[in-house]
Amino acid sequence: MRRDKNCGEIRETDIGSSISIAGWVFRRRDHGGLIFIDLRDRSGLCQIVFSPDIAGDAHTKAHDLRAEYVIAVSGEIRKRPEGTENPNIPTGMAELYVNKLEVLNEASPLPYNMEEAADAGEALRLKHRYLDLRRPEMQQNLIMRHRISKVMRDYLDEKGFLEIETPMLTKSTPEGARDYLVPSRLNPGHFYALPQSPQLFKQILMVAGMEKYFQIVKCFRDEDLRADRQPEFTQVDLEMSFVDRENVLSLMEGMMKKLFKDVMNIDVETPFQRLSFHESMERFGNDKPDLRFGLELKDMADLALKGTFKVFLDAINNRGMVKAINGKGMAALSRKEIDMLTAEAQSFGAKGLAWIKVKNGFESPIAKFFPEDVLKKMAERLEAKEGDLMMFVADKPKVTYDVLSRMRLALGERLNLIKPGYKFAWILDFPLLEWDEEESRFQAMHHPFTSPMDDDIEKMLSGNINDKDMLSSLKAKAYDIVLNGYEIGGGSIRIHRQDVQKKMFEVLDISEEDAKMKFGFLLDALQYGAPPHGGIALGLDRLVMIMVGATSIRDVIAFPKTQKAFCMMSGAPSTVEPKQLKELHIKTDVPVE
């Protein structure tokens, strides 16, 4: 079998030459006399023509061709007759006149129309993933993913990083996400866990003097799925020695700059905008702000105090806050439409939504609670002009931030405020610790190996572990990288001093014994000359998703799972033979109907 060229590469310059190509039958237009076939391979489409005058034999056989038959053809490339060129495709000036047709494989009628696959049920696409992946859009996604990985791999290689593999069969880590477990046949009753990330191993590689490590690696978390979360996903994981925060940030900025230039020919602005965690919460209500549009949250507590609206005053008196956003041009909304907005806010957890229309003065059920000059100051702060709608949420900080950040995103979309492009940000100065109400103890916001800020180390070492205010004020050398409202990665400078690590466990109320059991091998390693080190992990799936403009990471993963973590194609997970369970000393305890 010969294959001289790819379908999508046929050009005018090929006219006159005799060549062979192969691919899948995409569309056929059978005129009885002439038969036109759009032949498709990974590179694209080209039209081939069967004529009874050229090769009666091939023409007769071509009547039986159907969608997705795999064929090889040879013949002459000819210029298309005047007026029949197709300017919509790159191969549209020429066509191949077939004199020999070889049917390499037939195809059953398809379970769904591939051309309208975007509308097909996703279950169907996932079941017949090999067909879904044949679609040019999906092939483009995976080609992009390949190129993205390659650029990052090359970049890190140039910067002196070594790609080192870490174990997939590893030790369960009790904190964090639920583990996927693998039973050990040779050690009855014992289990490996699939890694949630190579965190401990990459730090050990630093102790081992590898200095710069990276890996493009699968990670596993047994938690519920979302459009941007799969049970197995890919991280671009890296760690470096003798660095501080700035080294990691500028390394990543360089990587993103090169990535977007090489893959998409887009110039990304560096350095990235930096926001403290606190500032991000204040201005956007979350720690992964979409910076492609404004609609920022403004604090209204001081102005609220100058009025007599009880809801606002109560919120402030109960350690809450009053914040607002401004809906441009939304004063035109009817009472009914505003009621629907309120219902939306309530579905996000708010008790209600207070609003003031800027329309012939101020129009609102709550306007009467505020003097005119206060209303004017509110409008001024929100930059609200005639025709705008100011929306207020008053509640505990968590609820206020959450509701308004989601209102902001919903309105940003509805009002078409989101500008195209790619807006990166670093979120910095995270709190080191987070108070867990349920367990009534502190938890590490990032993970227990994250270093406090230099200034905070002494504060922590010398402080009392029951001093809740002091501990809450500690900041971490942690950083998240955010792109268009998605957290695409995060990392930190790690603790390399034994005394600091020991204190950290004390603060987290993890006993020495517990720590030893959970992370013993890392703690051992830290005793033998650990260099200062830090790193970051990028979520490759999310990054690729954003870059190709997909709305789910399923569209950039070759074989993803459904929301119930089921593989529609292979049928995993499944029951296994009793023999297999017996070998593993496992008895199942599943309720039967």
Place this chain on the structure above:
RNA sequence: GGGGUGGUAGUUCAGCUGGUUAGAACGCCGGCCUGUCACGUCGGAGGUCGCGGGUUCGAGCCCCGUCCACCCCGCCA
């Protein structure tokens, strides 16, 4: 675990207030067609209305349960 949307022909969908034989388009099968590119044209086949139960003289439509897919909350250090 919770909230929402959807499930009718191979596919995408329509199906009114519960009422005769459940429709359309695409696809499929057969015929015609020498410049199409979503080719055209004539004809034909194709249905466990997701599944189970209930209400009713009568259920695709109403009620209860259940399964699957998707979106979201919880969860994801």
